[in-house]
Amino acid sequence: MSLLLHLQQQLSTLSRYHSSPSKIVVAYSAGIDSHVLLHALWQLRERHEFQLSAIYIHHGLSVSASIWQQHCADVCADLDVDFQTAKVTVDLSTGKGLEAQARQVRYAKLVELAPHGSVIMLAQHQDDQLETVLLQLKRGAGPKGLSGMAEYFSRTKTASSQQQVHFFRPLLDITQAQIHAYAQEHQLRWHEDDSNQNTDFERNFIRHNISPMLMQRWPHFAKSVSRSARLCAQQQLLLDETTREKLDNLRTQKDILSINGLLALSEPWRIQVVRLWLDERNIISPSQAILTQLSSQLLTAADDANPIIRWQNWQFRRFENGLYVIPLTKEIIPYIGSLTLSSPIELPNKFGILSLCTNEVSHKQSNVLPVENIEQYPISVEFGGFSRRFTPQDAHHSKPLKQWFKHWRIPPWERSSVVIICQQSNVVGLLIKGVFYPSKSTRVGHTQKCAKSVTPYFIKYQSNLE
Known part of the structure; x- marks a missing residue:
């Protein structure tokens, strides 16, 4: 199946998650993947009656970032596509990896800039999904991690607003080879990020040293991994449905869970409920070891005790029969x-x-x-x-x-x-x-x-x- 026909089918599939969007925004990076996605959507916009625009996020991490930004602006001008750009700052003092931090600020800015009612299209493809699953496997992830990148997900616009911004990845079943073939057929120009060659980054190491070996031995390996990721995602959805029922029964007040109710659950269910609770609040879940400490050090502590479990910028606390998760703040000295x-x-x-x-x-x-x-x-x-x-x-x-x-x-x-x-x-x-x-x-x-x-x-x- 051609990339264009596949994308056309994906636009129809999108209606399962979202009423036919009138506005589609491409997260454009000047690379080949997002350029192909933008160009293919540009060909389909009149047939499917949607407004098309693009956003470039300037991280300032490369000396070429401004060149890429101008390239994106020029391409969008040639296609008569609305174009936005914004600069973000990557704070490396947080202790998070460069890739993770850059991704976090990029998504936050996309959410901020997205027009109301729009869907943001991301250009990750089947080979990217293979890399993601291998990374999660290396980290010892469970079904949720092994689900890889979700085809569709949403983020809240602001903490005080219930407005949702929706993301869609329509190319997860498309290979990198198909993307290159489309780019050559339509004589597209793009820029390569030099950092993509740096195998000090885990994803690049897998891309250049591991994936080619696997694909040479098993040509359909990426397709099989993509299918496994989709099955894991389906199982995770079923698990989340049951977990949400248990979670709803444990809410005592807004953002507070019953400790007695948690203790009545088995340890695996307890951890699953807490993970979903954190995910609902867009809080990165701590490690399995920390979640295990939650039971042994906090939930079963004496009523007059004041235990604290910290990770990243968050902490678990207890008061009376309630479990709280609150941001870490600087201690106030009397x-x-x-x-x-x-x-x-x-x-x-x-x-x-x-x-x-x-x-x-x-x-x-x-x-x-x-x-x-x-x-x-x-x-x-x-x-x-x-x-x-x-x-x-x-x-x-x-x-x-x-x-x-x-x-x-x-x-x-x-x-x-x-x-x-x-x-x-x-x-x-x-x-x-x-x-x-x-x-x-x-x-x-x-x-x-x-x-x-x-x-x-x-x-x-x-x-x-x-």
């Missing part, structure tokens, strides 16, 4: 700072800013903390020291802060970020997740009641998101 009219305080870990204002400035603010007599009793902003006593406005007596935190069911890892606002040794209010909690002694309506000679003041909180 300190005391003075808040004055001329000196706002920037809170640690980019939590926001506290400022002291007069009534004229802040009376329209919906979430402010009124204070008095700041000339005589300066305002201090503190972290830590949970043994001091506090009386909330709706309480009849005071308790140490640590008892209120327990009463309010604030997890231990959130307590260090509670802002304690004091005058002298008295706690006049707390700031918890951007919300003020005044003390009983704080007069919320004091601006109308105080004498004209007393200047009313407010503490205002501003989030970094504002």
Whole structure:
């Protein structure tokens, strides 16, 4: 079957996942694979009635990147195809491999730039799938890893949005030889990435040293591996259906799982449920060894224990009967700072800013903390020291802060970020997740009641998101 006919069938297949897309975007790299995909879709766009565009992501990792970018722009201009480009930065300090990090930032930018309702086409082919499965086999992957690259998948547009961006790989059954034949037939020009020859990269080592030997011995090896990957993917879908039912039964609140419910599962099911839970939140799952530690070190720990399991930028924590997964954050060291009219305080870990204002400035603010007599009793902003006593406005007596935190069911890892606002040794209010909690002694309506000679003041909180 010709590449063009295959692609035409794939466009019909796409309707199984997505209503016929009116916009198709090609992730264009200037290489032969994405150029062939772009050109073939360009031939089919009128017949299938879709708008075609292309996006080039400039990683800045090669001195030739700008040349490739211009080549893509020229090709798209010749084809009268809309073209976008964007630069990204690959942060190598994360400890991830160069390939993995570049892929992550590339997909993130594609998701950001994709028009609403579009499908992004990726040009990976059958030989790429063979390399992917061999890499996963080398890493000891299970069925999900051995499924290789998915034909279709989606990513959430933003953390606060439910809008999905869809990706489709229509060439997974097409060989590299077929792609080259199409390029030669249509006299296409492309650029080769010099790094593709560097066998220090695992994928390139397989491409140049392993795959040719396997294909020479078994000419249909890539096709067989592709079929196995598809079967693994089907089995994984069935497994995910059952796992999702178990996962839904374990949710106690948003993003919290029941520890007792997890312990009632067998170890393999427990690990499977946690993996799916993390995958739903776009969190890279830890190793099998770490997931095994989850049962022995965290789920079965004493109720008053505070175990922590960390990997990459994430951590598992427990509180009461709940399992949490939260980002790693810089530890907040207890300190005391003075808040004055001329000196706002920037809170640690980019939590926001506290400022002291007069009534004229802040009376329209919906979430402010009124204070008095700041000339005589300066305002201090503190972290830590949970043994001091506090009386909330709706309480009849005071308790140490640590008892209120327990009463309010604030997890231990959130307590260090509670802002304690004091005058002298008295706690006049707390700031918890951007919300003020005044003390009983704080007069919320004091601006109308105080004498004209007393200047009313407010503490205002501003989030970094504002």
